[in-house]
Amino acid sequence: MYRHRPDEPPRTAALSRRATLVTGIAVAIFAVVFLRLWYLQVLSGDDFREQANDNRVREVRVQAPRGNIVDRDGKVLVANKTQLALYVQPRDLPKPGTDERSSLMQGLEPITGDSAAEMEAEISRVREESPTSPVILAQGLGAGKIFFLRENRDRFLGVTVERVFTRDYRQGDIAAHLFGNVGEVTAEQLDLPRYGGLEQGDSVGQSGIEYEYDRFLRGQPGADRFQVDALGRPTGQLGSERAAAGDNIRLTIDSDLQATADGALGSFGLPGAAVAMDVETGEVLAMSSAPSFDPEIFTKPITEGQYKSLISRQNDAPLANRATQGLYPTGSIFKVVTALGALKSGDITPDEIVVDDGVLKLDTVVFKNAQDAVFGPINMSDALKVSSDIYFYELGKDLPYAKGGGVIQDTAMDLGLGEQTGIDLPAEGDGLVPTPAWRNRLYNDDLTDRPWTDCDNVNLAVGQGDLQADPLQMAVAYGALANGGRVVTPHLAQSAETVTGEVLEEIRPADKRTVEVPEDARATILGGLERAAMEEKGTSYPVFGNFPIPVAGKTGTAERGFYNSGLPVPDQAWYAALAPADDPEIVVVVTIERGGFGAGSAAPVAARILEKYFNLPITPAIAVQQETPVE
């Protein structure tokens, strides 16, 4: 026993001081640890509980089916079909660069049909935009591939197969230009309030009606929640939130009328457009553009080549909706605008006679009627009937203009030309009503060869020159003339409805403005147009002379300049019709590029549309022999 060895140094006060210090250190250590524990568990426990749940809970987005698009009678135009898509969740995949990763990606090659490198590129592209989002690698998988994936689940950790919806165009390719396409929401879009609550990988309308009414059509995506372990292996279902289907959009389009318009317009094989609109409400009953395309192509990944061919000039850019984006000089259908302006300004009265001797000289420039016609003494109604250019050239010469406008320009702009109509389609054209100020500005900037002259006003009076308008704008202008001056806002949708047909929102855009249309001016112009369609020697008499419903119609033939080769581009045909002539309900405007005389190509298309509208037997296509009309 070595108890109390005498040579052992005695314990001293110094030792007990040091012992106290060690005890102090112990107290400090426990204090720090307790405080930290208190901070983590009691003060910020809720945050960490949330993080722990984020860790273990995987949410798989369940896409909502989009609402249907139906026509005015409820006939389904666009619905959904389901496909199976292959998703990967990047954070659950083996780490990039490992053997497991490359063998997994190689295993996917026969399923997606893409190379491992292509798939990795897609994964990193999406990761860059949205680091936590799943990535779609393939769509439309067949049953065999699905079974293979299910049976080999363990080999494909992080890979899932989900049901996705794609659009189903139930009426073939009618109204292809109106619906627009649905696509994955982009990173830029996700920053916009319009796309709040969406995630990478969700689908939204990217153009057309799909874009315009996306908030109704989109629906509310749901989620399947399940628990996963640290390797991302599912360990149990935690519940799910049902996806809510989108609401339906009921269009103002009458699908039968639309089919007729599409067919009649397409029968020429030339680019063009047709619009049929209710003159009172602005409801668009049919809107066609040629050439057309099969909207189905946007339901699958589209190749660059396909897309290019849809917008290429050689193919006449089938993707363009010429009814709202085709900006052209309108030719003589503009004459009603000049007529209204002239009558309102008091420059001329309805009965005032102008002698049309076939020629108008302005300085050195000589203006003539088409085909050198001479109509003699005529009043306004006559001038509209036979479409005398000289009569309107005279008005153009006489009607005053100033820097920023003029009688013709102001009237045109009041009627909605030179600005967007406000239709519920994106990417609408503005058009152009040329003014002296506009041309002189271009001239000062060396963008054109000459400043504004009287000749420009003369050309504008007959819808030539720099004027640019699309068929829809002309329909709105004609509609305003017919309804007593209300410049309506045209629209394609009439209501948003639930699946059960309950109306959520009526879509009735307010009129843009009301312009003064004196009753005698309206009567003179509509009368002249009715005579043009229904009376012998009227410009569209060959087409409408025997039409059972009185029609007021105006032909137009616009010069389109020259090809690069120096040859003239064939004239563009126009026709604008109001029917019935005594109390118009519907306005139809048709234009056909390179269609020649308005009465030859555009008027027959309008006739088919009106026949359908009034439930008349449809005249077989191109039945009208083109007699040489005088214009």
Add this chain to the structure above:
Amino acid sequence: MMEAARATMTMEVPRGGIAERMRLPYMDGWMLLAAVGLIVCSCVVLAEATADDVAGSPLFFVLRQISYGLVGLSLMLAIARIDYSRFRELRVGLYSAMIAAISLVLVFGAAARGSRRWIELPFFRFQPSELAKVLLVVSLAAFVIERTRRGHDPKQTARLLMVGLAPAALVFLQPDLGTALVIGVITIAVLFLAGVPWRHFAAMGAVLAAFAGLVLVAAPAVGVPILQSYQQERLTSFLNPSDDPSDSSYQLNQSRIAIGAGERTGRGEGASQTELDFLPEHHTDFIFAVIGERYGFVGAAFILSLYALLVWRTLRLLTLSKNLYGTLIAGGIAAMLMFQVLVNVGMNLAIMPVTGITLPLMSYGGSSVLVTFMAIGLLQSIHVQAQLSARDRSGAPTPLLR
């Protein structure tokens, strides 16, 4: 319940009876309570948290931990019976045995994750570096008393420092940075309580700082890495945490989430962080996070209180011990326990780096449990001897719990 315990445990024990011969009446009952409480809690936690870890045998870890605990308790009782002062004579033998054991592992040890720490025994993989901690306390304290009898001169201090740092260096070579640090801390604590002057510690601090600079900055800069890259990463990553699972700060982050998610009263079976393997090593290094997540602040604070009790009873021996040798042993063991609790719990709470230091008596593992019980046996021996000498002076029996 406390009253009942007091009643039974203060019972008069007949002189010469089995309890008296086991020195039970002279042991520190509170310390025993803390140690037994911790090992019981460990078994309970392992039973709940590791049920799915080894397919087909849900009690794999529990049964082993129970047997380590029982063997450990026996060792503790055995050591408590011995007068620790005898070990002073054996200092050279104990020290040599320790150095031999650590060296052996460098030669024959089983490698795990690039480091050799174990010696494979028939039933058990033995980790000599754990045993080294206790052997060093006992032998270093003896050396210190021998050497500092005639005051403290810097040379003596340096030699004694070498005595402590030699095993630390060998353990570091395994490489086992955590245990090397524990050994270093034990050495410092023993020297400190032995009365080594402050200025010597100041010099040590300066050398240490220079050394740390050399190891962490200068040597890697000239292309001679002294720390393994994972060690360096572990030591520095807690300073700049990230969410990348490939990063070692991932563990710290997941551990912090686990403990925080436990909130006040824990998540029970819904302890997803530790149950679903977001946090690795949940039965060893990160068992405190399991407690924190499953049982919340209540459970974690209870375990910490047991450690506080254990440390308090140990520190009490610094002044209670009948001789300086006992004081130094108690001081070394106190330093070991405090440092291990601080570093391991601190790592679980994400305020300390990942070093692989176990939580005494809680972490699963035979070597750690046995060695901790041996250390507590030494503490009990110090207590017993203090009691016996007090009794010799006063003749009155003392209650076990007081």
